Amino acid sequence: xxxxxxxxxxxxxxxxxxxxxxxxxxxxxxxxxxxxxxxxxxxxxxxxxxxxxxxxxxxxxxxxxxxxxxxxxxxxxxxxxxxxxxxxxxxxxxxxxxxxxxxxxxxxxxxxxxxxxxxxxxxxxxxxxxxxxxxxxxxxxxxxxxxxxxxxxxxxxxxxxxxxxxxxxxxxxxxxxxxxxxxxxxxxxxxxxxxxxxxxxxxxxxxxxxxxxxxxxxxxxxxxxxxxxxxxxxxxxxxxxxxxxxxxxxxxxxxxxxxxxxxxxxxxxxxxxxxxxxxxxxxxxxxxxxxxxxxxxxxxxxxxxxxxxxxxxxxx
Amino acid sequence: xxxxxxxxxxxxxxxxxxxxxxxxxxxxxxxxxxxxxxxxxxxxxxxxxxxxxxxxxxxxxxxxxxxxxxxxxxxxxxxxxxxxxxxxxxxxxxxxxxxxxxxxxxxxxxxxxxxxxxxxxxxxxxxxxxxxxxxxxxxxxxxxxxxxxxxxxxxxxxxxxxxxxxxxxxxxxxxxxxxxxxxxxxxxxxxxxxxxxxxxxxxxxxxxxxxxxxxxxxxxxxxxxxxxxxxxxxxxxxxxxxxxxxxxxxxxxxxxxxxxxxxxxxxxxxxxxxxxxxxxxxxxxxxxxxxxxxxxxxxxxxxxxxxxxxxxxxxx
Amino acid sequence: xxxxxxxxxxxxxxxxxxxxxxxxxxxxxxxxxxxxxxxxxxxxxxxxxxxxxxxxxxxxxxxxxxxxxxxxxxxxxxxxxxxxxxxxxxxxxxxxxxxxxxxxxxxxxxxxxxxxxxxxxxxxxxxxxxxxxxxxxxxxxxxxxxxxxxxxxxxxxxxxxxxxxxxxxxxxxxxxxxxxxxxxxxxxxxxxxxxxxxxxxxxxxxxxxxxxxxxxxxxxxxxxxxxxxxxxxxxxxxxxxxxxxxxxxxxxxxxxxxxxxxxxxxxxxxxxxxxxxxxxxxxxxxxxxxxxxxxxxxxxxxxxxxxxxxxxxxxx
Numbered sequence: 001x002x003x004x005x006x007x008x009x010x011x012x013x014x015x016x017x018x019x020x021x022x023x024x025x026x027x028x029x030x031x032x033x034x035x036x037x038x039x040x041x042x043x044x045x046x047x048x049x050x051x052x053x054x055x056x057x058x059x060x061x062x063x064x065x066x067x068x069x070x071x072x073x074x075x076x077x078x079x080x081x082x083x084x085x086x087x088x089x090x091x092x093x094x095x096x097x098x099x100x101x102x103x104x105x106x107x108x109x110x111x112x113x114x115x116x117x118x119x120x121x122x123x124x125x126x127x128x129x130x131x132x133x134x135x136x137x138x139x140x141x142x143x144x145x146x147x148x149x150x151x152x153x154x155x156x157x158x159x160x161x162x163x164x165x166x167x168x169x170x171x172x173x174x175x176x177x178x179x180x181x182x183x184x185x186x187x188x189x190x191x192x193x194x195x196x197x198x199x200x201x202x203x204x205x206x207x208x209x210x211x212x213x214x215x216x217x218x219x220x221x222x223x224x225x226x227x228x229x230x231x232x233x234x235x236x237x238x239x240x241x242x243x244x245x246x247x248x249x250x251x252x253x254x255x256x257x258x259x260x261x262x263x264x265x266x267x268x269x270x271x272x273x274x275x276x277x278x279x280x281x282x283x284x285x286x287x288x289x290x291x292x293x294x295x296x297x298x299x300x301x302x303x304x305x306x307x308x309x310x311x312x313x314x315x316x
Numbered sequence: 317x318x319x320x321x322x323x324x325x326x327x328x329x330x331x332x333x334x335x336x337x338x339x340x341x342x343x344x345x346x347x348x349x350x351x352x353x354x355x356x357x358x359x360x361x362x363x364x365x366x367x368x369x370x371x372x373x374x375x376x377x378x379x380x381x382x383x384x385x386x387x388x389x390x391x392x393x394x395x396x397x398x399x400x401x402x403x404x405x406x407x408x409x410x411x412x413x414x415x416x417x418x419x420x421x422x423x424x425x426x427x428x429x430x431x432x433x434x435x436x437x438x439x440x441x442x443x444x445x446x447x448x449x450x451x452x453x454x455x456x457x458x459x460x461x462x463x464x465x466x467x468x469x470x471x472x473x474x475x476x477x478x479x480x481x482x483x484x485x486x487x488x489x490x491x492x493x494x495x496x497x498x499x500x501x502x503x504x505x506x507x508x509x510x511x512x513x514x515x516x517x518x519x520x521x522x523x524x525x526x527x528x529x530x531x532x533x534x535x536x537x538x539x540x541x542x543x544x545x546x547x548x549x550x551x552x553x554x555x556x557x558x559x560x561x562x563x564x565x566x567x568x569x570x571x572x573x574x575x576x577x578x579x580x581x582x583x584x585x586x587x588x589x590x591x592x593x594x595x596x597x598x599x600x601x602x603x604x605x606x607x608x609x610x611x612x613x614x615x616x617x618x619x620x621x622x623x624x625x626x627x628x629x630x631x632x
Numbered sequence: 633x634x635x636x637x638x639x640x641x642x643x644x645x646x647x648x649x650x651x652x653x654x655x656x657x658x659x660x661x662x663x664x665x666x667x668x669x670x671x672x673x674x675x676x677x678x679x680x681x682x683x684x685x686x687x688x689x690x691x692x693x694x695x696x697x698x699x700x701x702x703x704x705x706x707x708x709x710x711x712x713x714x715x716x717x718x719x720x721x722x723x724x725x726x727x728x729x730x731x732x733x734x735x736x737x738x739x740x741x742x743x744x745x746x747x748x749x750x751x752x753x754x755x756x757x758x759x760x761x762x763x764x765x766x767x768x769x770x771x772x773x774x775x776x777x778x779x780x781x782x783x784x785x786x787x788x789x790x791x792x793x794x795x796x797x798x799x800x801x802x803x804x805x806x807x808x809x810x811x812x813x814x815x816x817x818x819x820x821x822x823x824x825x826x827x828x829x830x831x832x833x834x835x836x837x838x839x840x841x842x843x844x845x846x847x848x849x850x851x852x853x854x855x856x857x858x859x860x861x862x863x864x865x866x867x868x869x870x871x872x873x874x875x876x877x878x879x880x881x882x883x884x885x886x887x888x889x890x891x892x893x894x895x896x897x898x899x900x901x902x903x904x905x906x907x908x909x910x911x912x913x914x915x916x917x918x919x920x921x922x923x924x925x926x927x928x929x930x931x932x933x934x935x936x937x938x939x940x941x942x943x944x945x946x947x948x
Contacts, residue, residue, distance in 0.1 A: 131445060
């Protein structure tokens with residue numbers, strides 16, 4: 001899509017030669033045919049090194065924009081970004097006649113739905129009423145139980161098990177907000193990548209990334225009714241216990257253990273071999289690996305136990 | 317159904333002329349062809365103005381009953397109400413041969429189920445293995461993802477998005493209890509109304525009302541694994557984050573924000589522009605608009621932060 | 633399967649005559665054609681009375697093993713057990729040509745899937761896109777809503793209601809862990825038994841037992857998005873409110889009430905007529921019946937209220 005079309009859609013102007021915009025992306029990752037945005041001034045230093053072909057940005061930062069990046073000035077960059085995400089959203093179900101590529105050894109239920117361009121590996125089992133979206137890839141020996149939904153473009157590794165009712169690749173929860181309190185959807189054009197040997201319980205939800213991928217790394221085991229937000233990365237061999245959740249854009253190190261009904265906030269980094277006890281809420285990044293944390297607000301587990309003992313003494 | 321039949325079913329007697337009873341309803345809303353009940357004496361003042369044709373009520377209140385209302389005396393009005401809700405429950409799937417009315421521009425997957433009398437608007441997309449119950453209405457441009465279930469009589473507005481696995485209109489959790497500890501189902505004969513521009517995440521559950529409607533108002537955005545109880549009303553442009561829940565009969569004002577893994581108890585009124593932080597539990601109505609609340613028990617957010625700082629000091 | 637085959641698979645040796653092993657089981661319940669294990673030394677006293685034909689056990693306990701039990705010595709009994717559970721796992725969907733046995737009065741949607749050997753009773757209603765696995769039994773008058781998944785071998789009683797999207801009999805969350813931090817799946821070869829008059833809300837998950845059964849007893853009512861772990865037993869006429877959860881191997885007495893968003897840890901025993909308030913976490917067994925508990929850590933409800941009042945006073 002031409003940048004001029006985008007500018008016109010947003011009723012914004014720009015100076016310089018028109019360019020072809022293939023996608024939206026973050027400042028760090030955008031290339032010369034991608035449009036990015038700067039909304040939070042704390043990321044302004046990223047401007048120096050961006051390769052983005054164009055950017056939605058407040059005019060007050062105009063001196064900081066590299067020569068190679070065309071500016072679309074607006075005092076609501078994020079809201080304008082949101083408005084155009086829809087233009088880049090692919091069809092939910094395409095109709096181009098691209099046959100799925102299903103290995104002969106795969107067992108596909110006649111009532112499962114395998115969409116265009118999907119690739120299904122050896123010995124994969126897709127059970128009744130599962131939905132496999134456009135261009136989804138499912139590698140060898142994976143089992144998809146009934147009533148699972150895998151949205152388009154997601155990739156599932158080898159020897160995974162996805163239990164009934166789980167949803168992989170639904171839209172991340174992302175909106176820009178107008179001054180009058182409405183929410184404009186940011187279409188989530190990324191995907192979910194699930195690596196090998198991952199097991200996902202029943203009725204879980206793993207959201208697709210806005211750009212790039214939400215990633216569940218190798219060997220991770222997820223219990224039932226667990227939620228993983230968009231753009232999060234769950235480290236190798238992690239254990240996420242029932243009804244726990246991870247908000248968006250958080251990176252969990254390997255062998256992370258998240259207790260039942262616990263949560264991890266968004267935009268955090270959690271060191272490897274971290275354990276979080278049941279019913280805890282982690283709201284800050286954790287740098288030291290190998291520790292156990294509890295509570296909300298959270299403390300090191302031993303400290304939390306001490307604190308609870310002291311609190312209980314208030315009763316006396 | 318004749319009141320005499322109902323009385324016979326419950327083994328109760330009444331005085332006066334028999335009437336036709338078309339439905340059950342609350343004291344406030346019942347009309348002369350509806351049967352109501354009074355269980356909790358704190359609502360006794362409503363008796364004065366009720367238009368109910370008949371009422372299940374304890375005989376001790378017999379002097380308070382209007383002339384226009386026939387009394388069925390019982391010392392267990394609620395339990396008796398529960399017993400007859402089943403008589404008024406419609407079939408789950410009717411078989412009257414009423415064709416659904418589907419706009420030509422709608423894209424309906426061949427493996428989606430569209431029941432009798434459903435009305436599907438322009439450009440609606442219903443994806444594989446979704447279930448659209450009897451007399452459901454889905455207005456223009458709405459997308460229903462795979463494996464969604466919409467129970468009978470629910471109404472979905474324009475330009476809504478309902479992600480995979482969500483269930484709209486399942487029975488509210490309502491039971492009357494016998495003296496020996498059994499639970500008698502109160503059939504939920506209301507519906508769910510979802511207004512325009514609402515997005516509902518994956519694997520959410522929104523329960524139908526016992527009478528009347530559970531309502532999700534315009535522009536509200538709901539994340540994954542969120543539960544909304546029966547007869548609740550979620551105000552316009554609200555944001556309900558992942559794994560949060562709202563119990564029954566609560567009314568939330570517009571632009572309500574409910575943080576991840578938080579809950580709101582039943583039968584509350586929450587002022588507009590209220591924000592609830594993650595992992596909080598709201599157990600009382602909130603009258604002042606525009607404030608932020610945290611914790612369980614809950615406090616104003618600033619107070620909660622102070623309190624947590626003081627609690628942490630106990631460790632020293 | 634011959635014990636010699638199992639030993640060969642695990643690269644372990646044993647002394648004595650080869651036996652046929654039909655199943656894996658606990659030390660208490662195993663018979664002479666079953667293989668068991670001892671991992672936690674605190675259960676060593678059970679060795680005296682075990683009828684297990686063979687056992688995975690550390691060599692240091694060799695003097696405690698009955699004559700009738702053949703030992704496979706290993707310093708990782710649980711990990712080795714995990715490795716062989718897969719050998720005993722039945723096919724997910726068999727293909728033996730055993731027709732399901734469906735009563736003529738049952739209403740089965742043409743798009744529901746009824747697997748081999750299933751038995752469907754009188755007046756049962758199975759709605760579109762539900763999945764009923766191999767040898768599942770569903771007794772008279774039960775309703776299974778759309779997009780429900782019932783895994784193989786589970787048994788559902790009379791007059792139950794299972795709301796849309798719920799998953800009955802998915803694998804319990806059980807893994808043994810290697811020294812290098814990987815998780816080896818323990819195949820869950822038990823089932824779920826749901827007794828008569830149970831109602832299960834939308835998008836719930838009830839896991840199958842590793843051996844034996846997860847049991848939901850008669851008359852219990854479960855709200856939406858509730859999780860029940862493997863091998864737990866929910867007592868008669870219990871009430872589990874929305875988004876609550878019960879971990880594995882816990883036994884709840886009759887008329888247990890679990891408030892919204894609350895949890896019960898694993899391996900506990902809870903006395904009958906216990907009530908747990910919303911947003912509480914129960915981490916120890918409860919012996920006295922008829923009490924109400926709150927909070928996390930949990931207290932008797934009255935004590936918890938006092939404690940919260942004292943904590944709030946810290947603000948002053």
